[in-house]
Amino acid sequence: MASNTSNYKLSATTANLKYNDILPYKTENEAQTREFLNKVIEVLLDFVKASNDRNEKILDFHHPEEMLKLLDLRVPDHGVTLQQLVNDCATTMKYQVKTGHPRFFNQLSSGLDLISMAGEWLTATANTNMFTYEIAPVFILMENVVMTHMRELIGSDWRDGDSILAPGGSISNLYAFLAARHKMFPNYKEKGIATIQGQLVMFTSDQSHYSVKSCASVCGLGTDNCVMVPSDENGRMITRELEKLVIDRKSRGHIPFFVCVTSGTTVLGAFDPINEVADICDKYGMWLHVDAAWGGGLLLSKKYRHPRLSGVERAQSVTWNPHKLMGALLQCSTIHFKEDGLLMSCNQMAADYLFMQDKLYDIKFDTGDKVIQCGRHNDIFKLWLQWRAKGDEGFEKHMDRLMELSEYLVKRIKDQPDKFYLIMEPEMVNVSFWYIPSRLRNMPHSKHREQELGKMCPVLKSRMMQAGTLMVGYQPDDRRPNFFRNIISSAAVTEKDVDFLLNEMDRLGHDL
């Protein structure tokens, strides 16, 4: 076992030191400090190796109660030794799920991009905050460069817009909502939404991420005023339904002002028709936001960008999470605006005591006033370094490869119609299907069989986790019971892993 704690022995003198025997407490012990940190790195490099070893399990599953017995998680009265800390690191990694393992197909964010990881190590050591150029000069400039480049990928007239990195796509969507409300109803900031004459209403598809609905709750509209627009059988927003719902709300004296289209839905990976929605937004004077948290990566691919993201340049704001399809480490989420200045006028609270105007340098580089967060984690370096390593070309290859592998999976599913049932042709790397155990193979497909297949998903998933050989997610949706949603978003995956995936499901589930 690579992460066996007994493998990581510090020298006798270092082993029994405590936190206050090393830097910054005892500057004379720089060598021991280095030894300790290098030993932690050994643990991590072995985890990296194991994550890429197909003979290693993805996880060593234990129920929470058992896990609590296996681990010593106490926060003690008196600190432990450096050797114990190294052992703690090794034990933690022993029981951690290897989200970078080639057979981990469970989440939208998977894989372990080692360049991005090196970047995140550096970020930790730099330990700074992204609010001012004063304390994060290089990172602030990198943020400018990368955000400008991403806006150029959205559309040619986006270059002079504005962007910010946020802690996850949900907060990015919140920034879009806030900017839209501020642009259209600038008085609300001081006076509150009670002074707006009429109920604000927003629209999003019934397949969209729940964070859109959450904006309505957080920001005071109420979720009843986040209208869920029906989607077609492939999960795409039905635009004639959108227009009907807008007209209906207007007839009730409400103010439709914000529409979110999703580019890459969470479950089905569907792309709403942006151009059609943009026409409706133009017609009724509504803000168009594109939640491309998941699908945004395809902007990097000439082959797959169209028709999925056609029209994205017509939006006012776009959420795009590099920590998903692009494989940046968690977290790395971006929100982009076509119009510059909105983030600042929307979110600035005139905190002169923090963001002074009389500084040594040009304060246009300070970002603290643009966000509702004040301090912001440095999420740019890992992405910048990755982009240096891959270039646009490397990211394009990565996108095309993930799509190619997903197409291969679809083909292999179709090749085995007795064992697998493909729910729909995917637009992205989300592949939705049922596994069919032996006893149901001769049953004609029906709502009844779907119920039976759905009941098996949690059981088969349990078997995967207990075997530790495979992880694939499942969920129900509003049209069908539980089904598997396979995601290929990791650069570690090959065709052989796709073959393994289907064979392993059959091995674990045929008798269900």
Add this chain to the structure above:
Amino acid sequence: MASNTSNYKLSATTANLKYNDILPYKTENEAQTREFLNKVIEVLLDFVKASNDRNEKILDFHHPEEMLKLLDLRVPDHGVTLQQLVNDCATTMKYQVKTGHPRFFNQLSSGLDLISMAGEWLTATANTNMFTYEIAPVFILMENVVMTHMRELIGSDWRDGDSILAPGGSISNLYAFLAARHKMFPNYKEKGIATIQGQLVMFTSDQSHYSVKSCASVCGLGTDNCVMVPSDENGRMITRELEKLVIDRKSRGHIPFFVCVTSGTTVLGAFDPINEVADICDKYGMWLHVDAAWGGGLLLSKKYRHPRLSGVERAQSVTWNPHKLMGALLQCSTIHFKEDGLLMSCNQMAADYLFMQDKLYDIKFDTGDKVIQCGRHNDIFKLWLQWRAKGDEGFEKHMDRLMELSEYLVKRIKDQPDKFYLIMEPEMVNVSFWYIPSRLRNMPHSKHREQELGKMCPVLKSRMMQAGTLMVGYQPDDRRPNFFRNIISSAAVTEKDVDFLLNEMDRLGHDL
């Protein structure tokens, strides 16, 4: 120069490899992968060494335009080599501000706790998301253990409450606001605040962090309904003013529902009188939130906890940022609630497709439904590891030491009344003062002299940054022009550094 890029040479075979020549692309190149990652670690360990070397500068300042010429920040069409990536890391660190340097007194978050840093390295490599036990089993359990311990430190009847880690104190405060509104007006979630009969009003001191006011903007109240309560000359909320303002708003038919007291204000480090405010909250049925983002660390000190945080256990919610006084790496912010279940009922959007109920394990350990973020960065491991290393005892010593050093600074300032003017006796590690250059030493102190002293702060700060030997923050407040606010929150600081601080200000500024 420790971070000279020419020091970090990869072997000839590894140097010219690209991202897709190492793991996960080429599993046969595990040795080269390790070599690359170890070389990045060398860069980082040298930065750690330099950060702790008092002969090294804190920063090598350049204006943004110059910096852009010194750096190659382009995101290229074609990726660069591993050697170039290592050089990029070295160059980045060369121009990064050493926030862990013993003479960096600039921010509330400073220092470089190496145990926490090791923890953050591990977090990067584990690269997981905190929404489910399924993919973050050990980290979810750690979060439970540490959050329970922190609640116990707040108050004996807080054990069975609830907590969550959030991306910064501003979002933590937002969670408190949302929970309070939800608890008192549960219908707003679906129906919106327009259905609440009366304008909601919140109260906070005029010294509080601007994120409190931001809640009023974000959540639809409007900042006019975030009432700023006057503070006394030490920056503490005047509670009789609070009560007057509450009565005034009630007389206008408004609904006062939320009061934020600050434990450790950003500029002056003041502590609002919690018990007095709690009495008023009890009397008028308002939620009491304590923003102890900054001062919360003192809960760990028997000596300094009282009277500063006396009464904190009477609050309904407490924000407490371990990334400030406790020295955890950025970011690490926590929000605690006395009542369990509120986070879930407030923020849950019933996203069954993500957080299924029919899982292998007890889903009470899943946290995704409690937050508005969906995915959450793992901010617990670095704090847990630090707590293992220090124990409660080590944290208590750390707090007492920071306070002791701050008291030493105050003493040294008072020892030199010709050169320094102490603005007030501090309650915490924020020390507010003016530096007095030669030409103003014989002038009696007056509003006029304050204006002169204030004008010099940006100039002296520029000299510090250009010399690279010292960083201390300055800002104006509502009563006086610019003044210096010194922060000692780093374990690297000693009495000699405090002496250096005052001598260096005098060396750089005497002729101003």
